Amino acid sequence: xxxxxxxxxxxxxxxxxxxxxxxxxxxxxxxxxxxxxxxxxxxxxxxxxxxxxxxxxxxxxxxxxxxxxxxxxxxxxxxxxxxxxxxxxxxxxxxxxxxxxxxxxxxxxxxxxxxxxxxxxxxxxxxxxxxxxxxxxxxxxxxxxxxxxxxxxxxxxxxxxxxxxxxxxxxxxxxxxxxxxxxxxxxxxxxxxxxxxxxxxxxxxxxxxxxxxxxxxxxxxxxxxxxxxxxxxxxxxxxxxxxxxxxxxxxxxxxxxxxxxxxxxxxxxxxxxxxxxxxxxxxxxxxxxxxxxxxxxxxxxxxxxxxxxxxxxxxxxxxxxxxxxxxxxx
Amino acid sequence: xxxxxxxxxxxxxxxxxxxxxxxxxxxxxxxxxxxxxxxxxxxxxxxxxxxxxxxxxxxxxxxxxxxxxxxxxxxxxxxxxxxxxxxxxxxxxxxxxxxxxxxxxxxxxxxxxxxxxxxxxxxxxxxxxxxxxxxxxxxxxxxxxxxxxxxxxxxxxxxxxxxxxxxxxxxxxxxxxxxxxxxxxxxxxxxxxxxxxxxxxxxxxxxxxxxxxxxxxxxxxxxxxxxxxxxxxxxxxxxxxxxxxxxxxxxxxxxxxxxxxxxxxxxxxxx
Ligand SMILES: Nc1ncnc2c1ncn2[C@@H]1O[C@H](COP(=O)(O)OP(=O)(O)OP(=O)(O)O)[C@@H](O)[C@H]1O
Ligand SMILES: [Mg+2]
Numbered sequence: 001x002x003x004x005x006x007x008x009x010x011x012x013x014x015x016x017x018x019x020x021x022x023x024x025x026x027x028x029x030x031x032x033x034x035x036x037x038x039x040x041x042x043x044x045x046x047x048x049x050x051x052x053x054x055x056x057x058x059x060x061x062x063x064x065x066x067x068x069x070x071x072x073x074x075x076x077x078x079x080x081x082x083x084x085x086x087x088x089x090x091x092x093x094x095x096x097x098x099x100x101x102x103x104x105x106x107x108x109x110x111x112x113x114x115x116x117x118x119x120x121x122x123x124x125x126x127x128x129x130x131x132x133x134x135x136x137x138x139x140x141x142x143x144x145x146x147x148x149x150x151x152x153x154x155x156x157x158x159x160x161x162x163x164x165x166x167x168x169x170x171x172x173x174x175x176x177x178x179x180x181x182x183x184x185x186x187x188x189x190x191x192x193x194x195x196x197x198x199x200x201x202x203x204x205x206x207x208x209x210x211x212x213x214x215x216x217x218x219x220x221x222x223x224x225x226x227x228x229x230x231x232x233x234x235x236x237x238x239x240x241x242x243x244x245x246x247x248x249x250x251x252x253x254x255x256x257x258x259x260x261x262x263x264x265x266x267x268x269x270x271x272x273x274x275x276x277x278x279x280x281x282x283x284x285x286x287x288x289x290x291x292x293x294x295x296x297x298x299x300x301x302x303x304x305x306x307x308x309x310x311x312x313x314x315x316x317x318x319x320x321x322x323x324x325x326x327x328x329x330x
Numbered sequence: 331x332x333x334x335x336x337x338x339x340x341x342x343x344x345x346x347x348x349x350x351x352x353x354x355x356x357x358x359x360x361x362x363x364x365x366x367x368x369x370x371x372x373x374x375x376x377x378x379x380x381x382x383x384x385x386x387x388x389x390x391x392x393x394x395x396x397x398x399x400x401x402x403x404x405x406x407x408x409x410x411x412x413x414x415x416x417x418x419x420x421x422x423x424x425x426x427x428x429x430x431x432x433x434x435x436x437x438x439x440x441x442x443x444x445x446x447x448x449x450x451x452x453x454x455x456x457x458x459x460x461x462x463x464x465x466x467x468x469x470x471x472x473x474x475x476x477x478x479x480x481x482x483x484x485x486x487x488x489x490x491x492x493x494x495x496x497x498x499x500x501x502x503x504x505x506x507x508x509x510x511x512x513x514x515x516x517x518x519x520x521x522x523x524x525x526x527x528x529x530x531x532x533x534x535x536x537x538x539x540x541x542x543x544x545x546x547x548x549x550x551x552x553x554x555x556x557x558x559x560x561x562x563x564x565x566x567x568x569x570x571x572x573x574x575x576x577x578x579x580x581x582x583x584x585x586x587x588x589x590x591x592x593x594x595x596x597x598x599x600x601x
Contacts, residue, residue, distance in 0.1 A: 014601070051426055053600050076428035087419035089340070091347045103336040104427045104434075132347070 003062075004029045004156050004188035005050065010059035012045050019045040021212040022059070027190060027205075032182055034203035035192040036297065038309055042212040043192035044084050047160050050190070051081050064155045077105075080154035082145045084161045084192075090134040094125055094144050097133060098151060105152035112151075119147040123177060139170035146177060157181065159191040163198060175201055196297035196309060208301060215304050220297060227295040227303045229253070230269035232276065233261050237286035248279050255302075263302075269293075333429035334437035341441030344411070359400040359453050366518070367392045368460070378560055383520065384545070384568025385552035386463040391568075393457035393464060394544030395517025397472065398479060401450035402511070402537055405480035406504060408442035409487020413497050422600060435595040439488060439588065443480035450476045454548075468548035475547065478580040479540040485587035489594045515541045520566045536583050543576035545569050 005027040012020040020042040027033040035043045048054040050063055052072035061068045064078035088097050098116040102108075107115060120126040123143035133141060142162065149157060162178070163171040179202065181187045193199055199206045200220045207217040216223055229252050236243060238260075245254035245262065250272050253265035266272035269292040280287050301309035345352065367389050374380075374388040383391035415421040424434055454472065458464055487504075494500050512518075514528065515537035521529055532538045546569050571579075 048600065053422065053426055055599075073428055076426060079426075081426060083419060083422055085419050087423045089344070089415075089420050090418060091344050092340070096343065100336055100340055101423070101427075104333055104424070104429045106332060106428075108332075 002029055002065075003027060004031070004064060005033070005190060006062045007046070007050070008060045010046065010049055010061055011057045012042070012049060012054060013057045019212055020049070020056075023209070023212070023214055025207055025214060025217060027188060029188055030182070030186045031204045032178070032189045032191065032202050034199040034206045035190075035209050036194065036196060036199040036206050036301075036309070037192075037209035038194055038307075041194075041209045043194075043209060044160055045212075046209075047081070047158050047190070047192060051079055051158055052076060077152075078155045079158060080149035080152065080156075081158040082142075082149050082160065082162055084164065086141055086145070088133045088141060088145060088148075091132065093130050093132055094120065094136070095129040097144065098148055101148045102151045107152065115151050119150050120144075122150070122180075123147040124173075139166050139173075142166060142170070142174065143177075146174070150181070153185075154187070156188045156190065159189065161192055161194070163193070163195065171198070178202055194309065196301075200297060206297070208297075208304065210301075210305055216300065223297060223300045224295045227265070227299050229265040229267055229295065230272075230292060231295055231299050232264040232266060232269055232272065232290065232292040233257075234264065234276070234287050235261050235289035236280070237288055246276075246279060246283075246285075248275070250275055257308075331433070333427070333431075333433040334440070337424075337434050337437030338441035338444070341408075341411070341438055342445060345441075345445045355400075355404055355449050356453065358403060359396050360456070362399070363392070363396045363453070363457060363460075367396070378563065380552075381563065381565045382523075384549075384566055386549055386568065387461070389457075389461040390463035390549055391545075392518065393454070393461040394472075394548045395515065395541045396457060397450045397454040397548075398476070398515070398537060398540040398544045399512055399517055400453045401446045401476045401480050402483055402540070403508070404446035404449045405443055405482075405484040406487045406508070408446065408484045409489075409491040410497060410500050410504075411442075412488050412491035413494060413500055416495065417497075421598075425598060425600065431595050431598075432592045435488065435591055436588065439481060439484045439591060442484040442488075443477055446480040446484065447473060447476040450480075463550045463552075464548050465550045471547040472544060475540060475543045475577065475580065478577070478584045479536070481584040482536055482580065482587045485584070485591040489587070489591045492591075492594045492598055511535055511537050514538070516570065517541045521570050522566050523564055536580070539571065539576045539579045539583075542569050542571050543573055543580065546573040546576065 003026045007023055007025050010020055010023045011018065023046055035046065037043055045054065049056045050061055050068060052068050052075050055069060063075045066074040068075050095116060098119065099112065102112040102116060117126060120129055123146055125140060125143055125147065128136070128140065133144065136144065146162070159178070163174050166174070178189060182189060191202065205217065205219055206223060207214045208223070209215070216226060243256055243260055243262065245256060246264065250266060251264050252267065255263045257263055273290070273292070277287065298309050301307070371388040374382065379388070380386055412421070451473065454469065490503065491500055514532045514535045516532060521532045521538065524532060549568060551568055
């Protein structure tokens, strides 16, 4: 099996801070591979090492068959990247941005023009081609960046948080493009995200990364099997004893969440719920609200780290980042 | 060549997009020329005054200096677009491209230099209307001199900007250097009559050689040089160095700064 990306014990230190602490993984050709992790996990740092913009402190990586440190030029020819932060020339039009990219990557003439129009059409921006990028919305800029990364037909495409800060409709659109790229061009795609639905929707395989280390890797089904159990969330009335965990032999795990809900792991929620009500009644606990579901990637993350991956926990940070993007957009 | 021409194209395109910036660039030199130039030209209006300025009227003495100064300002400040590109992320797009970085940065510097020379030329053509002893045949050689000057200072600006993260920082350094370099260049008054210590500083100022060369090519030297007959009044020559020296020094500086810019860009990372 030939691999599009291999990373072997990659480490990156910024002074005293170790952002990436020994990351190893392999991505097969034609596969969509996702790095799922919270803010500051080391996702962007890893991408920057893979695309030759940062030198690893130690470790080795190859992309499209070339070593990222020893043969950066060969790697650069074969990759496309959409950075987490905007990277367009805002004074220029969409077409000019595409044109400059194409020229620098060695295309020219009618071939370049055709490619530009094809790609603009692919992301549904052809009617805005002569508008300056500074008048584009965040979603339009993102789509243009994706189109730009595709002009030179890269073998491996890197997408660093492709839908961060975008509305649900635009996100769905971008997911559609990503799926089509894989299907129609058999492109290898490496993407990072902290949205579990994004990883689940798009990725063939997912690596969960936290504090610079991969803590689990596999298909989303494989990862969910790590938790195994169903998950029940209950909200209980705050009685004399406060909110506490419940104990019974059918409860495999229990945790009081910061928002006051109690999270229970059980083998089968459908069978456990009646028992749970009974138990509550016996103990004089009043249940106000119940939800239950099959384990999600968030549950996997919680199971592995004891913390939540969920957007809630990151939203403050997200908003700050969105604010930054907005500021640039003015 | 693709990275060179593409980056030059981009810089020129961007320049014309920002119309307010284009107009802003002319305000400064025009202020010097009109308020400073016309103001002093009335002071130096007495018969012997031309002896102070190599035998020509003050405006003709000043005009080549203002042209050089315009090119110097415009090319130096162009470096700030590198910081702009860092902040708006476009720099990453260039750094990750499979193109020669030396070519890319040289293209950028040449693009900026062409625009700086163009601005200088426009100012020069305006000075023809108020200065009496300028010759049109000097315009073409002035383009070459201006280009060398522009390459030197846009390379300097780019190298500086690559080491900085904030525009404010760059602007501070620029305003710190701008006035001394201008005053020590002999653009406003002759180097010859400066205090000795100032003359030494003028000799290590690249702009001095550009101003001197500009006078060589642009000013109609009078057939008979006026000598001062007032006691204590000095007679000053129009130029200080030979044109060969001027162009030699400028070429060397342009090349040296360009190499520094290439090396800086080659080593640039996003850390
Ligand atoms: N240039 C830098 N200098 C110093 N520390 C840095 C630098 N870039 C990133 N870091 C630190 O390295 C760690 C990993 O950052 P990185 O940007 O790779 O995380 P991430 O997973 O991409 O997070 P996010 O979801 O916020 O984008 C963080 O603690 C961050 O503060
Ligand atoms: Mg990131």
